[in-house]
Amino acid sequence: MFPIEYRIENEDESVTLDFKKEVYGSEKKGEFLKDVAAFANALSNDLYRYIVIGVKDQNGIKEYFNVVRNDVGDVSNYQQLIDQNIEPNIPINIKYVKIEENELAVFVIGPCDNSPYVFKKDYLKNKQGIIYIRNGTSTRFAKRQELDLMYQRRQKVQRSDILVGFDELNESSIELRALDSKELKNSPSNKRKREIEHEINNRKSPSYTMSLKMLRDFDINTSLRIFDSEIPLTSADDSELQQMLLDVKDDYRNNDNYYYFEEVGNHFNLIILNQGSEPLNDCTIKLKVPIKGGVRIADDIYDNPADSSLLFRNSFESSQYPYVEKKDTTYIITENFKTIKHKLPTKVFQEDIRIVFPPSLEDTLLTIHYEIYADNYPDVISGDLTIKVVKNHNIVI
Structure with a gap:
């Protein structure tokens, strides 16, 4: 599942996502309950459903509007309204996200794993016992076949059990x-790269002589590298050094993988x-x-x-x-x-x-x-x- 910000910008309305331009006012409490119940009853594998406030979606073209948090109100008031009118319980939360410098309110409904959700009493136009369902981008009464599917899902392991x-x-x-940055610098390939570059630069020095080259062949660090199957740098000619520099990442890929994933990752x-x-x-x-x-x-x-x-x-x-x-x-x-x-x-x-x-x-x-x-x-x-x-x-x- 993608983050809700991605879904707002890239997805259309569906059985788990709805866009509204304005907040639910006090005169729209019945509409709010109807929407929540319908989304909770939607036949979807997604446990959570989202109503996004501050979006006008017309023919796939979205326009965003800043939402004032005080206009939205406290989530506890919405939860109390749901608990008083719908059974079983439908959890709800509110989160705020920014899209194109506009703050939007997102009602997060769920987990919805105990459908069907039913009005337990009359509330405005919503009658006791009514079961709404979200179908595509619209809301209607649930059909018998859809109720059968809801009950079939409940007969198995409950999502809330996992x-x-x-x-x-x-x-x-x-x-x-x-x-x-130190760990990146000390990766085997980077360390070897520095050694190769150091040898290349040494050879440009006027003080570089064959005798010095021979002495460095017996340097303890270089000698130890023989056991690691590394070529002593002083035994390589200039063209070999340049090729080693080009190949160092590939040559030390296994060393780097071990270092990053087993030692410092x-x-x-x-x-x-x-x-x-x-x-x-x-x-x-x-x-x-x-x-x-x-x-x-x-x-x-x-x-x-x-x-x-x-x-x-x-x-x-x-x-x-x-x-x-x-x-x-x-x-x-x-x-x-x-x-x-x-x-x-x-x-x-x-x-x-x-x-x-x-x-x-x-x-x-x-x-x-x-x-x-x-x-x-x-x-x-x-x-x-x-x-x-x-x-x-x-x-x-």
Whole structure:
């Protein structure tokens, strides 16, 4: 699911999204209740539905209007109005977003996982027992077939039974650190690049002689590099040095991957708690992370190239790292489960996800989206989590 700001600018009205130019005044309380009930009853896999105030949408052309918060009022008044007139309970929240310098109000309705939602008493034009449903971009009375579908969904594991977070407390946000400039500078390829450049510059010096070149061949650091299969720089001719400089990123790709993903990058995982009365069977879990500002996610666990013991590792040993693919502007991380047991916390990924943030992403929020598919649950279980990218010294351990 994309952030609501993206949806406002790029999506049309639907069963989960509605645009209104003006706030609901006191004379429109009945219309507000009708809209909320209809959205909550909409047959959609999305748990949350949105009514955006401050948008005029005419034939796909949107115009935005600044909304005054005092005109919107307190969310508790809206929640009380809903609780007094509709059952079961429909949670609602209000958030504010800026689009083209205009502040818009967004009514966030949900999670909507207990339909049908019914008027429990007469209120203005809304009669007791009435069931509205959002269909396309319009609202009408629910049909028998639609009510059957609502009840069928309720007979399975309830969406509210499935909790997903970064730990066993189901925290929906986590702080992960960005790399600092020193860490970037000290990557294996950058260090090797500086060494090559230093050797090239040394050879331009009038004091450079063959005898000095021979002495440097026995430098302890250079000697040790022989065990790492690195060519001593003093043994390379000028053209070889230039080629080494061009190839350094490719030659040290595995070293860099190990350094970034295993030594200085972040590792994280997710926890699922199934509070329902039965397991989720034959599950596929997808985590979608936007490729934003240089975010990098490992596609495997990288071995240390300097570890000679890995040469003797059995070929049948394989990583349990999840499948990672790049699709357009998103990383999609996939894991499969035979069963997600109920009443027990379950780690989503067998191996922690490796993720790296460049310094430019410090103090930014990254919204990641998860989707869970199960044979014994008819809909996609989905939701959003947040990563706050911080400086290293801001991490609390």
